[in-house]
Amino acid sequence: MAPLGAIVQRESGRDTIERARARASLIPSLLVEAQRVANTVFSGWHGRRKRGVGENFWQFRPYTPGENMSRIDWRRSARDESHIYVQDKEWQATHTVWLWVDESPSMLFKSDAATVAKQSRALVLAFAMAELLAKSGERVGWLGLTRPILSRNAAEKLAEALILGKPQTEFPKAPDLGQHSDLIIISDFLDPVEQVSGQLESLFKRGTRGHVVQMVDPVEEVFPYKGRVEFSDPETGEKFTAGNAEMLKAQYEAEIAARSEAIRQTTNKLGWSFTRHHTDRLASEALVQLHTHLGERAL
């Protein structure tokens, strides 16, 4: 019997961005077809861009007397002969959505039952989200890789950055996370539950609203293995031989369900959303779900 699953080639941003576009383009059209209200889905996440108190640069404008002198941007003013400029920050409510996809070796797993590897699906999801967000004028950034990008082609830029950057196998430290940003984390969360919970909580402490997406290969859930099987962990290389794999099925399934539940509990506790996505299902499903969560959260 041929093995049920295998580790596949890491997918770069180049191909996935295409598929993500396809997915993303599917979302509004799906909605249009179904409800003909696509436009309303994408508006009103937050107020339009305005200057205000915030962290990020918004614009330079001439200094008006009476303003706090400390706000004068001397560097910009020095380039101009006639005016003194003040740097405006963007209003803080402006939305930044951070994306992060786990690219550890375990994410590269693809079984026969699945259509794509977890990593591939995760990237598609992330890019599709980026595309959607960028389209509606949000700032998207890739945690640990880029700063938030405000651009129509933000997804493309992210993909580019991803190609150049190192694969992100470690959980992000996230120094850049702002208090009012959203964070989409896509991973298979196969590390011990306590570790995962700790990591999520540390992100929560920064005041971020998180959207956790767990990628699951169907094989990881239904455990169809039978007979004598030697399992190997693509991450640690650890090997484990089961004399009679089907005997482990019930226990394993219970354990996996318990893990998922534990992560869900954690996210519930943090007030985050939790989405479980199987790689044999359509990416759009997760996308719609994520989208709903994001929409609910943003208000």
Next chain:
Amino acid sequence: MFGLPLAFTSPWLLMALISLPIIWWLLRLTPPKPQEEVFPPTRILARLQEKEETPAQSPWWLTLLRLLMAALVIFAMAGPILNPDETALKGDGPIMIVMDDGWASAQEWETRRNTALVLIEEAKNAGRTVILESTAGHENWTGEPLSPEEAASLLQASESIAIEPDHSKTAQRIKAKIKSNNPGQIVWLSDGLSREGTKQLGDTIISTNKATTLYQADIENLLLIETISNEPKELFGTLARAQSDGAQEASIIARDLKGLVISRTNALFNDGETKTRFAFDGPVELRNQIARLEVETAKNAAAVQLLDDNNRRRLVGLISGENFDRNQPLLSPLYYISRALEPFSDLRRADDANVTASVPELINQGVSAIALADVGVITEAAEKQLTKWINEGGVLIRFSGPRLAASPEGNLLPVAIRPGDRNLGGALSWETPKSLAPFERDSPFFGINPPRDVLVKKQLLALQETNLEEKTWATLEDGTPLVTAKKQGAGWIILYHVGSDADWSNLPLSGTFVEMLRRTVNLSRSNGTIPSNNETISLPPLRVLNGEGQFIPPETSIKPLVISAGDSKTVTPENPPGFYGTEDGFTALNLFEEETNLVPITQEGFIGDFEKQNYLTGASFDFKIWLIVLAAILLLIDCLAVLWMAGALRTKRPTRSAVANISILVVGLWVLTNTSPVFAQETDENFDFQSALKTRLAYVVTGITDVDNISEAGMRGLTFFISSRTALEPGEPIGLDISQDELSFYSLIYWPVDPRAELPSPETVARIDAYMKEGGSILFDTRDQVSGVLGGTSASPAAKTLQQILSTLDIPPLEPVPTDHVLTKSFYLLERFPGRYAGGELWVEKSQNLNPVEGRRPARAGDGVSSIMITSNDMAGAWAVDGSLRPLLPTIPPDPTQRNYAYRSGVNLMMYALTGNYKADQVHLPALLQRLGQ
């Protein structure tokens, strides 16, 4: 073998035991190379397994168990037999096997034959010839010495015969054989019964002074049906058995000609009884169809009784020339006929003394015979009908009397009658009353002995004619005819020259009269199986019985049954029991028709002693199957042990699931064994019970999965919302099959309208209509506010569907919910009723403006709740939540307030449906107005 009475059918298979060490080695061998799998959650797996600590090799006792299993299978395949069949031949020279091969051997024929075959096998090993002797008369058993092979093949092809073995004949035959062939040993395979000639046969065998062996059969299970009589109320039979110890119950089955079971009865032998009676009741028409009685468990020809026309109860019509409404029944001419006919036939009295009227009536009832008691003149019409009926097989029995004596005319008399009667022994006669002459051989009455004290005082005299003697069945002492008969067509005309009452003779008072009438009536429809004259009839075999009592098509060796008048039918090898004749008319030949005593052969005092042997049956015990069963049990234990070692039986959860599995299995079996309608009924009740006890939100199952899923999730969401915000705590929401489920338990039913769903049938529409009229409310949701007809101008597909559904319903005029409608204040104060979409209106029944003078709509809508509500806002979509109570679908526009209002709308709808116009009650109006700030 090994000092045990143990033998193997294929001992060489035991060689396979050598392979046990190899099996042991294989079992201990390291397992095969595992399948290699990349599996990311391997760490989780490994953690699971840490708790288990499975040993690398299977424990020694498991290996032992498996080796034992293998050894058992090998032993089983070698065919072990405990107490193998062994006989010992004695003497030398040919072996004579005298075999009882009659009906009593049929049941155990296999063991008898096998015993004989074992003997033959041994003779073959000893190089001796075999003489086969049959006591029942197997024709092809020549009684000459045969080679063992020939004898074996002859025996293999032989079955038991359905006749009684003739021991005296056999004794004579083998006496000569013994002399000519000089057998070295004589073996008698007896059927265990002693009969006439058994002692003779035994003595003959013993007196040869050879080695003699008698195989004694077990006759405990031998049952036979002796006699049958079809009484007015029941069909009785007698059952006999050979031994008298212990109580025994037997079931007797009655079958018709086609072999279909008509009835079944039980007979019980008490301890010490060898005879018992059984009875079949039931209408005579049904009993008349019985063609075969058999003891259910017995497989022999004597346990079968075949019934022919003679056992049938005939319908006899009675017509009297007199008014039979007399107060003195003993003087009625029909009284004696009735009494005489009753035991074996069923009587139909004509309601009308008018012969013309009563004849067709009786014929229509299907009578086989008609008795005319002292009827003189028969009208032409009646005569015509009677003649036709007689030609078809009817039997007309006429009795004399004053009326017939007065006008002895017409064609319906067997002989010409001299008018007037003949007086014997009267005051004016010197003749004395005459008694009956013995019946002639060619008379159907032959065999009956008329008692001397039957005297005839008056009779009708027949005119002399040439063939008068042929027509006469009975005469008086002086030769004058007493009973004359004429065959006409298929039937008979029979005249009793005496009256049917005691006036003319005391014949009607005697038992002879009963017997004579019985034979007379039996002529009807029996198509001549009883020869009337001094002739013999030859009946071809129709179906015959084999030794086991089964019908077989007659073989060529079976001869026609020849019956001559007065002869009783006997069973011979040429005439085995069965039906003889043609399909239209046949007679039954049975092994036993009289009382029979079954005597065990052990009570026979032979002049010498036989060496006694038992048949080779229960002694040898083939325990191959038991070894295999044992191996299977061990296999089961092995499986359990493996499961246990793998921990499947240890942790709590799998145990519970195993229990659940078993219970599912048990329930499944139970369901299978019970009829499904019953089951459906029960679940229905359960289902109704649940709904009746708790208020539940209900939705209509459309059959479209995604719609139904959203409906279900929506109801769940609303249920949660209602439970957490109001005093109402609804039960689990329920999906309804609108065409079948009982709707009366639900006050509000949510109906998502989808153009893909099937339109309800007219019956369903009637149900919906009834539900709405009885006070239920249905919330139709077209879920298409954006394009819907209620919000827009053109009709959307869902709206069209809704229109189609509603077109057949009795719908009152509708209006959008007015601002002062109860719905707006039944729980929350609401102005609009959004769902996923906010734009659609909620339509309800137009409220009756009860107070037009006031000019403003009061917050009441008559007495009832609007039975129909229509929205296009996709309420369920807004309510729908997943397992962790998170909304499933975004609202449009994505506004959590809108979702909140959607839930509130749901609460208001539910409250409205439950409380009706309670909130609209005037009592509360001031408070409501105050809150509304008006």
